[in-house]
Amino acid sequence: MLKLQNVNLFYGEIQALWDLSFEIKEGQIAALLGANAAGKSSAINAISGIEKISSGEITLFDKEIHKMSPHEIVEEGIIQVPEGRKLFNYMPIQENLELGAYSKRAKKDFKKNLRFVYDLFPILEERKSQMAGDLSGGQQQMVAIARGLMANPKLLIIDELSLGLAPILVQQLIKDLINIRNTGITILLVEQNVQQSLAIASDAYVLENGRLALSGNATELINDPHLKKAYLGM
Numbered sequence: 001m002l003k004l005q006n007v008n009l010f011y012g013e014i015q016a017l018w019d020l021s022f023e024i025k026e027g028q029i030a031a032l033l034g035a036n037a038a039g040k041s042s043a044i045n046a047i048s049g050i051e052k053i054s055s056g057e058i059t060l061f062d063k064e065i066h067k068m069s070p071h072e073i074v075e076e077g078i079i080q081v082p083e084g085r086k087l088f089n090y091m092p093i094q095e096n097l098e099l100g101a102y103s104k105r106a107k108k109d110f111k112k113n114l115r116f117v118y119d120l121f122p123i124l125e126e127r128k129s130q131m132a133g134d135l136s137g138g139q140q141q142m143v144a145i146a147r148g149l150m151a152n153p154k155l156l157i158i159d160e161l162s163l164g165l166a167p168i169l170v171q172q173l174i175k176d177l178i179n180i181r182n183t184g185i186t187i188l189l190v191e192q193n194v195q196q197s198l199a200i201a202s203d204a205y206v207l208e209n210g211r212l213a214l215s216g217n218a219t220e221l222i223n224d225p226h227l228k229k230a231y232l233g234m
């Protein structure tokens, strides 16, 4: 559904992405992996239109999106759940969720989507009037994902799901992602945590120094000698 072809991205004279090409298939959980400064944020910011690419092409269902504004890309159905969650801590949970539904495509399904996210995360409905800042880290990540779902995504990009969370909470959130994927929403997980991501992803793409270093089926990649050595300490 989403295709990057020979994407190059610069910050001034610094090149952050080099001839990057990969494709995400509809209905999958895919993973974009790499260490600090590998270029993951640059790649997803290029997809979301936050950073403009200098050459190459990004298409969603064969429609060019790389010249569109971030707002137009949201209307196409690509939604980012940002690293660090970026909630409004002094606003109630439900108001944080409502903020996810500002686009035209989201407004028409507001009630249906609110029901969907509360069924997915019942704790958020129980606490809907509480301030988002009063929740635990795991619950705040649920709000961030739920806010993304309120935008009615075709592709949900989740940046650093596991950052700062205990492994048991990450396990629970991963189950939630599988439930979301089962409703037909495609997910791109952007992670430094290689092992956890490969456990749920179908396909994975590993970036190194802004270039695609490895890609393929996650079950095959987990046995790749370079990946084992560089990311799994084996």
Ligand code: ATP
Binding pocket: 011, 014, 015, 016, 034, 035, 036, 037, 038, 039, 040, 041, 042, 043
């Ligand atoms: P992290 O997980 O630390 O965010 P990342 O894989 O997302 O890492 P990027 O943030 O995309 O990596 O960074 C890729 C390269 O681009 C790095 O060398 C970084 O220093 C550089 N870079 C990123 N943003 C900018 C910017 N706004 N101006 C200049 N250089 C930047």
